[in-house]
Amino acid sequence: MRLAAVARAVRDGELDPAELLDGALARATDQGSLNAVVHLDRSAAVRADGPLAGIPVLVKEIIEVEGLPFRCGSEVFADRVGAADAEVVARVRAAGGVVFGLTHSHEFAYGCTGSANRAGPCRNPHDPSRITGGSSSGSAAAVAAGIAGLALGTDTAGSVRVPASLCGVVGAKPSRGLLPVDGVFPLSRSLDHVGVFTGSVADARYAVEVLGRISLPALDSRPRLGVVDVEASPEVAAAFDDSLRALEAAGARLTQVGFDWDELNRTAVELQGPEAAAVHAELLSEEYQPDVRDRLRAAAEVPGWRYVLARERVQPLTAAVERVLSEVDAVVLPTVPMRATPIGDESVREPLLRHNRLANLTGFPALSVPMPIAGLPAGMQVLALDDARAFGAAEWVEAALVP
């Protein structure tokens, strides 16, 4: 049942929001080894009005929630409590949504595997020995496990789209600023975005329209899609090829496009490192997860002049991406070039992020939509010039891929 329909049923008195909350709390309590939900608010107040009336919502633990732990996955913040609702949380509540728990984040969102956290790694519902991806690990896993139909995440280099791909759910990072970052513990202020996890693109669109206070017009024709050839594992490459054939069969016009991945990634990395190191300059200690601590120390070594040059490249790189996106309705590519890998293998970091930083650097919207594939899931990333095109194309793609 779609979010819009659930909320309508709650408003109409056909669904009891207290029962919805009890169900969500029970499923979260039964999460077993997943480690997706790291805190439950059993006293959350339910609502029966608003566009998210009664919808149980999970929030990534780096997004501040008044009165709930604000640990950011870190032992350093073990006793920290949220002083006020982040703006996006306030919008969830204003819309009638029920924030009932917090989800696992790679410590301070500075990692893409979901393995480094004071509470241990988050586990993939499709195979608990494998990573969820991150840093919005718990939100992706919780939606994949059916604990909630809507969870908030953040995405600075792919942290919504990567775990969405590895967990087999929809992850949407709207255009920069559409969902406010106020009250989110910063990772890299130039690149930080808030995003959502849902079971369908329709739900993601609905949540983003409500929380972004915007209305997105539908796509009015079969889309023209730019296809990016990227290196991927044989299974992901085959799933992507099959998906392209399905899109073509459904009427999409495909054209090859390309981006300067090396330059885009180098620039995003040289922005993110110094900005993250600045946030943690006075906090960093031996209590951090070793993986996060070591990478923050390395990030602190990036010289200022490299950061300055990276900032100067943002505008021309964004203009170049804009030119590509302007020629199509959306661009599609594998979100990540592999499926979930075993927990503990940290070598996957660069491939996981390689095709994701572009949308943070440029601010263009991007979603990950599950592709048909046997076994562990894999996602197709849909990138576009604006939110209407991104969500419209993603919705069309999803419909074409689900037989």
Next chain:
Amino acid sequence: MRLAAVARAVRDGELDPAELLDGALARATDQGSLNAVVHLDRSAAVRADGPLAGIPVLVKEIIEVEGLPFRCGSEVFADRVGAADAEVVARVRAAGGVVFGLTHSHEFAYGCTGSANRAGPCRNPHDPSRITGGSSSGSAAAVAAGIAGLALGTDTAGSVRVPASLCGVVGAKPSRGLLPVDGVFPLSRSLDHVGVFTGSVADARYAVEVLGRISLPALDSRPRLGVVDVEASPEVAAAFDDSLRALEAAGARLTQVGFDWDELNRTAVELQGPEAAAVHAELLSEEYQPDVRDRLRAAAEVPGWRYVLARERVQPLTAAVERVLSEVDAVVLPTVPMRATPIGDESVREPLLRHNRLANLTGFPALSVPMPIAGLPAGMQVLALDDARAFGAAEWVEAALVP
């Protein structure tokens, strides 16, 4: 004779612009050991119309002039020629001004003494064994020596105001962006400004109105002046005290104010270093002047996270300065805490800049106006919230100080 009057006389046919140019060329040729003018354009075309009709103008050698050397004071650019006029040069010409030569700059404007240049140090017209200050060394010295009545300079940390103070002329750094930096070889893009040197505040105001394409209303009452207590040499401190008494006698209302110099300077330095190092990242070589090379290498070591934190401090620091400036018409203080020092003493760098970076960091306008003092000159800096207040207060101060 004021610039406005000269231009009017040229337009009215009472002065021959060719004779004005010949006089300026002759004076520049006779500069002796000053090293103020580093290139002359003997074929400059004269004009007899426009608000700067026939006025001979000198341009700091880091400001690009079509067809003239664009050496920036560096052996590295020994053979470089300007491809197009910088915007401010184009505005000089559009107003009828005659660009007849280039003035000495501390190499790449990265220094405040005026001593490091492929052509050797610039010398103070009041004592050729002493520095002019810099980096707009030659423009200050040329106006002080009477070679030209108007010269362009640039100011990133005090590079107009410092040499104006040490050479005994008026140096004006208008508010950020009023005079365009397009076509100026960058030093630090966040802090760079273009400014002017003249013999009087009235001339500075006239030149800035013409080149900034703006009209600045006059001050309509005796100003309320904020006075900053700064450490200075006994002679400069005494001259400043005497000047304050003269201002009070003329009717100014004085009040004590203060700024957080340590924080302002630290922030400006942490912005300037990485930005300068970024500009020179691919150019820097053993051919640079040792002083500039060594400081650029040190600047390249500033870590990115410090630059990021410095950027975050700009807005609150600017707001704090704005609060102080809002309570008065202008703030006055010694431009630099000493008079011109012997060439070769590089220890003066920090005191020369200490009270100047504030106006680059915040973008507020500032002028240096000569104070009455026996022997070597010294300037009073006039800082204000906007150009009308800055030029109005400086004009009032100048009138009160010149008996």
